Amino acid sequence: MALYTKRRIAALSGVLAVALTATACGSSSDGGGDTAESGSTSSIDCAPYTAFGDLKGKTVTVYTSITAPEDAPHIASYQPFVDCTGVEIKYEGSKEFEAQLPVRVKGGNAPDIAYLPQPGLLNTLVQTGAIKAAPPEVAANVDKNMPDWKNYGTVDGTFYAAPLGANVKSFVWYSPSAFADKGYEVPTTWADLLALSEKMAAEGGDVKPWCAGIESGDATGWPATDWVEDVMLRTAGAETYDKWVNHEIPFNDPAVATALAEVGKILKNDKFVNGGFGDVKTIASTSFQDAGQPILDGTCYMHRQASFYAANWPEGTEVGPEGEVWAFYLPSVDSSSKPVLGGGEFTAAFADRPEVKAFQTYLSSVEWADERAKTCGTGGCVTANKNADPSLLKNPVDKLSAEALTDSAATFRFDGSDLMPGAVGAGTFWKGMTDWIIGKDDKATLDFIEQSWPK
Template sequence: MNTSRKGRLVVALAVAGATSLALAACSGGPGAGNGGDEGGGDGGDNVVTVYGTIVPPEQELLEESWADWEEENDIDIQYEGSKEFEAQIAVRAQGGTPPDLAIFPQPGLMADMASRDLILPAPQGVADNVAEYWSEDWAGYGTVGDTLYGAPLMASVKGWVWYSPAQFEEYGWEVPTDWQGVLDLTAQAQADLGTSPWCIGFQSDAATGWPGTDWVEDIVLRQSGTEVYDQWIANEIPFTDPQIKSAFEEFGKIALNPDYVNAGFGGIDTIVTTPFGTDPAQAMADGKCALHHQASFFDGFLVDAGAEVGEDGDIWAFLLPPYEAGGEAEGDVVTGGGEIVAAFDDSEATVKVQEFLSSPEWANNRVKLGGVISANKGLDPESASSPILQQAIAILQDDSTTFRFDASDLMPGAVGAGTFFKGMVDYVNGTDLDTVLQQIEAGWPAD
């Protein structure tokens, strides 16, 4: 889901079903009904329509990121943001009125449309940018079979544990080096504070539950490795597999312990009703929450809450450590998210915009405006608006980093944004884990 506000983008089970039906009904190829080489929605050679999930206030920053380029190149980029993108992009395609470019928050949805010949392969200039400025992993998320269809746009690094440096110093707590160290830190913090140290919020409207999927994904990757993670995404290893069940159980050692959650809000029962961003950020800023697990975009919520983010600031963060210290990975092992830009049209103006959005020039323009990062290797980390975002960029640009895209975003919507979300809610609400895993697995579409 979207890199800056994953929970903002709702892909409910009904939406996923509507998308599948619309795609199945589609006839005609890319560009049908939008003018083809004549420039898309408005039919003008210098107009390029872009459709995505990014809505205000982030939309204004997105539009600002290309404003000067538009003027210099005499191209009018007309952007439309919608929370209904996942359903409407298929409806528009099957109706013959797709945009020229779409910003897909889920590689799985882009791949689904590519497999139905609804989007065009990336032009050579985009392919050249991807080869030069993006890692093999990131290039893979825009590739279906052996064909590159889209270039990455923005990104997020997940798996951060946010904390107060002053509080760590006061109590002599150390940043843990393995998962057991996280559990030991949790127990020590509870004993020293006399209150629950963790704050967890699952509430995100129809996407409620997604923060729990991030926890499980981080633990699966660290505990069982990349091969199991990749097989899990493809359903070659089901949710009911002991390796996946173990990740849920490890998360449960924190989330299901009434002594450990939910700092500043109440008991375990408040996890589902606590908003994922604003409330935990305010609790941390107010000193009511000692530990919180959230992606790099949490930085923006903390700033809005009045906290200074930095190693010597009010709040800082460490990456969730390996499951066992001294593991095989040479660098950081992280999960993350991002978007992929793909085209329905190959007009000259559309190609130029698509190339620009895959370039370091655009990445630096947007990151300088604040709140987001990119995995583009041509991005200057100093362009980022905060120290944690600069560190996240460095992690993404490091060739030794093992990166895996958010698993739920790569799974079919009926699972990743359907039964998986619901399963996390059921799990923290007390449903038996075996039942939860069976119900999540049942969401996989039949072959």
Template sequence: MKTQRRGRILISVAALGAAGMVMAGCSGGPGTGGGGDGDGGDDDMVVTVYGTISDTEAELLEESWADWEEENGIDIEYEASKEFEAQIAVRAQGGNAPDLAIFPQPGLLADMATRGFLVPAPEAVAQNVAEYWSEDWAGYGTVDGTLYGAPLMASVKGWIWYSPSVFADNGWEIPVSWDELIDLTAQIQSDTGNPPWCIGFGSDAATGWPGTDWIEDIVLRQSGTEVYDGWVANEVPFTDPQIKSAFDEFGKIALDPNYVNAGYGGLDTIVTTSFGDPATALVNGDCVLHHQASFYDGFIVDAGGNVAEDGDIWAFITPGFGGGGAEGAVVTGGGEIVGAFDDSESTQKVQEYLSSPEWANSRVSLGGVISANKGLDPQNASSDILKEAIGILQDDATTFRFDASDLMPSAVGAGTFWKGMVDWVNGTPTDTVLEQIESGWPSS
């Protein structure tokens, strides 16, 4: 997701749906959940949770709340789906909604709240959000002035992964500006005779999202927060020259066959390469550079690499643009928001726990993920890169912007934008792609 995405933090680590679906047992209209129907029966002690987080990550998620379940006598039944973005609306419309959903896109949560399917967050959740989350993060769960959801996990995007030893052996230096990054790309290609970058857009139904992350990083760094915020609100359309400029800058890398796709083939392999696969190419030395969020640490470890400043693989944040662009501690990121379809007591208790520092520390201590919860101890993170990412999120000087595609209406962010990135790297002219993406915006 964006697994969010993992979530997107894994929007898209959701590659295989979890076996053994637990379907909500009670039907009803909008705003009605499945497990907790408020009738005082046994189902009140079962809370169903639906999301994109799958496989090992789902196992760790369930482990993170296991002790709390036992202490509170509530059974949390988690169900993962790689079709979450489409199915959550179908289930809500059919009266088969879960009690809680882990939304990898605030824009999708806003869609569901606006349509009347979600219930406002209870006071205990609102208090946790006010105490432990920044105003920006609180805003991502707020729709028309009402808080509907609390943040869960988070990621810092825009990391560029590389091998410190390979850089040292070749005398390559970490770039401090976007122009230096482009110059470094040319230097690596010249020195090795091979493409420096490996890029994978593949992610099942979410194919294309890694490309949106690139564009978002460039828009924020090149044009600044005002343009970025206007873009999210469609006050700055995709057809605006400032957005086209971001595509042009990314194109200096992604559309140059001399620069991609290391370890996989030509430009045509960008779409067919799963977003997780380049971790293996990095560890094997088949590619030198890869752009991906902080959660990629876990993929590199799974591929047999050691992530450390003096280890096999390390990362630096995508550098900014000189002159009038956004500079300093300015980053994009992702995460999930937990929203409720019913207001039973047990559902509210689970929602409160998931918004707390107790849960954040429990999950982060199990490894592989981070949170923007201010009550999180960075030392619980499983790697140095994740500790750095937590430091960025908790630093009051940081300007953080949530992944733009996740904030846009799902028809754009999880629709025409994803598809547009696929068409673009497959050769469709930029102007045509931008017009097609813009056409996805709802008319009202």
């Protein structure tokens, strides 16, 4: 699952609604073209937005699964556009985004723009006729800046949604000092990872090798689907992974069963989990935001979670190779291959007013991608924009993620559940994995998901 409600130390209830106060665009001090300042850190050319007419006083609503603490940098990144155009951006983040967005669309209460973390959900919503095709200005930006991701926002040959953020999921969080104290080395193969887990379990006493949590409100279960996808890439390879995602092989194919069994060697092993929380079943009731925190108090050693988890460590936590927490690459079956699982959001519009088109254009620009990096310091600031300036990334995890996404030796694949039909990828796959954690066996779990695939 993507970027969704995937973030926070403590869960917030309800919805966060924030409005940016609009100000008019000023002129540059040297008398040249119009520019706007975001605080004292950025300036952009306002010319691309003047083509949409006088937008001062207009409002654009944004609905997303990105909640605190990751929402604030997003909101701050809009300021140059606000300064240029005078448009007010009303931001609303919700933990129930995936469930509530279709309800709002059906009820005629759709936002102007939604950040969709699943291309499968985009496909479902396109079929309702509610989503507007992306304007040509956005398509031109994506062709220039994010061509490799354009297909994810395209349905039946029509381009609808530009890529926004990007993340790497193939990471394991750990404490470098805890590893050093025990003489543990970062594993370079899957077999090494399992052997290290066995060693930790034998030596750890009350300290478990792993901590995990898959609770996420209406989206409960998605972290477990990420486990299966990451391991499927490693055990079955990219070609079989693609067939699985496209249902060219059934969900209960032997290749999928093998991957699930490998995941079970960790997540369903009481010797290995759930550090700081309890037994295997506590994984289902532990929020993903809280799940990695026992690394800090020494009750678990490792937590598999995406790059955006950097925003969930308590304020002041030092993140880095020599810090309190850091991340290593989830190893493949052998050190010669490097599959990388990732995800991202896509900007889909339910309105085609000029101010909405202008904001879509800004979000697909290099200027926004660079502003996003400047306003963000807690992690999760990488975008899909290949022309963004990587030197602006402040957080070491973002730098690590950017390296992984651009590594020529890596084989990148998008989050499989996000590409599947919404009824499966954001439905039965989540539920099936939750039931699996609670006690359902492998075969029954895979059969349940397979039987739910749309005919």
